Structure formats: C-alpha cells, structure tokens
Amino acid sequence: MLSSTAKYALRAVLYLAEHGEDEPLQVGLIADALGIPRNYLSKILHELARSGVLVSARGKGGGFRLVAPPQAVPLLSVVEVFDQFNGNRRCLLGREECSDHSPCAAHVHWKTLSEQISMFFRDTTVADLLGHDPPTVPGLAEGGKP
Amino acid sequence: MLSSTAKYALRAVLYLAEHGEDEPLQVGLIADALGIPRNYLSKILHELARSGVLVSARGKGGGFRLVAPPQAVPLLSVVEVFDQFNGNRRCLLGREECSDHSPCAAHVHWKTLSEQISMFFRDTTVADLLGHDPPTVPGLAEGGKP
DNA sequence: AGTAAAGATCATATTAACATGAGAATAACG
DNA sequence: CGTTATTCTCATGTTAATATGATCTTTACT
Numbered sequence: 001m002l003s004s005t006a007k008y009a010l011r012a013v014l015y016l017a018e019h020g021e022d023e024p025l026q027v028g029l030i031a032d033a034l035g036i037p038r039n040y041l042s043k044i045l046h047e048l049a050r051s052g053v054l055v056s057a058r059g060k061g062g063g064f065r066l067v068a069p070p071q072a073v074p075l076l077s078v079v080e081v082f083d084q085f086n087g088n089r090r091c092l093l094g095r096e097e098c099s100d101h102s103p104c105a106a107h108v109h110w111k112t113l114s115e116q117i118s119m120f121f122r123d124t125t126v127a128d129l130l131g132h133d134p135p136t137v138p139g140l141a142e143g144g145k146p
Numbered sequence: 147m148l149s150s151t152a153k154y155a156l157r158a159v160l161y162l163a164e165h166g167e168d169e170p171l172q173v174g175l176i177a178d179a180l181g182i183p184r185n186y187l188s189k190i191l192h193e194l195a196r197s198g199v200l201v202s203a204r205g206k207g208g209g210f211r212l213v214a215p216p217q218a219v220p221l222l223s224v225v226e227v228f229d230q231f232n233g234n235r236r237c238l239l240g241r242e243e244c245s246d247h248s249p250c251a252a253h254v255h256w257k258t259l260s261e262q263i264s265m266f267f268r269d270t271t272v273a274d275l276l277g278h279d280p281p282t283v284p285g286l287a288e289g290g291k292p
Numbered sequence: 293a294g295t296a297a298a299g300a301t302c303a304t305a306t307t308a309a310c311a312t313g314a315g316a317a318t319a320a321c322g
Numbered sequence: 323c324g325t326t327a328t329t330c331t332c333a334t335g336t337t338a339a340t341a342t343g344a345t346c347t348t349t350a351c352t
Contacts, residue, residue, distance in 0.1 A: 001147075004340075007240040014251055026298065037341055046300070059349025060297045094153040105160055105275040113259075113266055120259055129251040150310075172328070186311055192330070205319025206327045293352100300347070307340075317330070322323100 006082040008036050009044050013053065013078050017070040017126050024056075024063030044082075051081045070127035079121055090114050152228040154182050155190050159199065159224050163216040163272050170202075170209030190228075197227045216273035225267055236260050 002010070011034050016025055027045060031038040045064050049056040053073065054064045066073065076085070083089075091098035092106040092114075100107070148156070157180050162171055173191060177184040191210050195202040199219065200210045212219065222231070229235075237244035238252040238260075246253070 058299045204329045208328045
C-alpha cells in the first residue's frame with residue numbers, strides 16, 4: 001500500500017508525536033528506536049521538514065519536532081510527501097486518464113474503494129493513532145500482558 | 147495499488163476474456179493491442195499459465211486461453227501471482243507481525259479498509275469488468291463520440 | 293576561539309522491478 | 323522431413339527505490 005519510505009515517515013512522525021512533545025528528538029535516537037537506517041531516515045525527516053510537517057534545528061541540542069499538534073496532522077500530509085496519490089495511482093489498470101468521463105474497465109467497480117482509501121488518509125490524523133501499541137523495531141520481541 | 151506487472155496481467159486477462167473466446171490469442175497480438183512490451187508480456191502470460199489461470203499452446207496455431215469462464219475468475223487469482231497480499235502487505239506501517247492479537251498503532255483504524263480491499267479482489271471477477279470501455283493502449287487517442 | 297553535537301549533503305553501493313534481444317524448443321502442416 | 327509460427331528460456335540492460343559511508347555546515351556551550 002505504501003512505499004517503505006512512506007512507512008518510515010509515518011512511524012517516525014508517530015514517534016515524534018509520542019515522545020517529542022517537550023524537546024526536539026535526534027535522528028539517531030529515532031532511527032535506533034524504530035530500526036530505520038540512520039542516514040536514510042535523516043533524508044526522510046529533512047523532506048518532511050521541507051514540506052512543513054516538521055521543523056528541524058541544527059547544531060547542539062537540535063533535532064526534529066512536529067510543527068502542528070497531532071490532531072492537526074492528517075496521515076496524508078506525511079504520506080503524500082513520498083507517495084503519489086494522484087492520477088494513474090487511482091486507476092486500478094494504470095491508465096493515465098481514468099475518470100468518470102473516460103473510465104477504464106474497472107473504474108465503476110474500483111471507484112468507491114479508491115475514494116474510501118483517499119478519505120482514510122485525509123481524515124485520519126496522527127492523533128488517532130496514538131495511545132495504541134507504539135510502533136517499535138519490527139521483529140523485536142515485546143514482553144506483553146501481566 | 148498494483149505493480150505494473152499485475153496491471154499488465156489484469157489487462158491481458160481482460161483482453162483474453164473479450165477477444166479470446168473462440169481461439170487462443172498470441173502474445174504479439176495482445177502486446178500490440180495493449181501497448182505492453184512483447185517479451186515482458188510473454189513472461190507474464192507464462193506465469194499465469196503456470197498458475198492455472200491460462201493455458202498455453204506452443205507452435206503454430208498456439209497462443210493463450212483462459213482456463214475458466216470469466217465469471218469464475220476472481221481478480222485476486224490474477225493479481226496474487228505477481229503481488230503479495232499477505233502479511234506485512236496488509237499492515238499500514240509495514241510490521242511483519244500485525245494482527246488483532248499484536249496490533250500496530252494503525253491496526254484498528256486500517257483494518258476495515260484493508261479487509262474491504264481484500265474482499266474486492268476476492269469477490270470481483272473478470273466478468274464483472276467486461277462490457278465496459280475495454281482497456282486499450284494507454285495514452286492513445288481514442289476517437290470518441292459521434 | 294575551540295570543541296562537541298547535531299542536521300545537511302554528496303557520492304556511491306545494493307537490490308528489485310521493469311524491459312529488451314537472441315535464440316532454443318515445440319507443434320502444425322504441406 | 324523441412325518450413326513456419328508460436329511459446330519458452332536465458333542473458334543482459336535500464337531505472338528507481340532503498341541503503342551506506344564520508345564529509346560539510348551549523349549551533350550551543352565552555
């Protein structure tokens with residue numbers, strides 16, 4: 001559904017929302033916590049900063065923070081920085097021009113679901129995902145229920 | 147949503163359902179009609195044959211045919227040959243192990259849509275997509291309304 | 293001013309998807 | 323049996339995503 005870059009971005013933003021309320025968090029910290037390659041995450045966070053989702057501070061004491069409160073950050077604003085959701089991404093058969101006006105064979109069947117997916121990313125916010133099992137390093141055991 | 151390989155496969159299967167009822171169709175014919183690289187489509191159709199969706203006949207008069215009638219071919223049986231729909235494909239954040247039992251942060255929010263997507267590919271058949279604007283070469287003008 | 297801690301940037305490597313080209317294997321048919 | 327039309331297979335090329343490593347730049351603090 002999402003590129004691994006977009007997944008990294010989402011997980012990092014969630015981590016910032018949960019742990020970065022008071023002070024900026026460093027790339028290395030987030031990368032270690034989530035098991036994401038450091039320099040790769042660095043570039044991802046940098047792009048999120050360029051896109052206005054995060055702010056970055058260089059130098060000692062620097063790091064990344066969310067610009068807006070989690071309730072004001074739809075998943076789409078994170079994900080669209082890396083994955084295209086426009087045009088032929090929406091057409092199941094990959095036609096450049098696929099619309100109600102000029103539909104592909106699957107158009108009427110796929111349309112509803114496709115719109116629901118768009119709505120999901122537009123309407124779900126980072127805050128909606130907080131308070132659940134926080135995303136940690138995938139494949140790392142996680143002692144459970146007392 | 148789908149890899150371009152899976153899209154090619156879907157479009158080719160649709161073409162076979164519409165034009166290959168009486169006789170097997172040749173790779174070159176389908177490739178030309180749909181604007182898909184010939185040898186690439188050849189491999190795709192071969193894999194669909196190995197997977198039991200198509201039958202192939204070599205030699206003169208050969209080509210490809212659907213094994214079952216279009217009503218009996220769910221889109222999933224075409225698509226799953228190329229794109230994985232299992233495991234972490236279903237998890238929005240890319241966790242290997244993401245389930246009701248061990249959910250990621252997005253699990254409860256994404257679950258419903260994810261299941262609807264699965265259902266779509268399982269319940270929609272090739273026959274459902276017939277009788278609409280047939281998929282042709284993308285980006286090719288298509289003389290329209292009289 | 294010097295130093296350490298951070299992000300920013302550049303060059304390069306790795307991998308998988310997508311694609312092309314040439315030829316081998318198979319089958320029909322005269 | 324040879325010719326021709328077709329799929330099948332292998333080798334290779336191209337491109338984009340993913341990842342790594344080295345170095346540059348900025349900032350806070352002493």
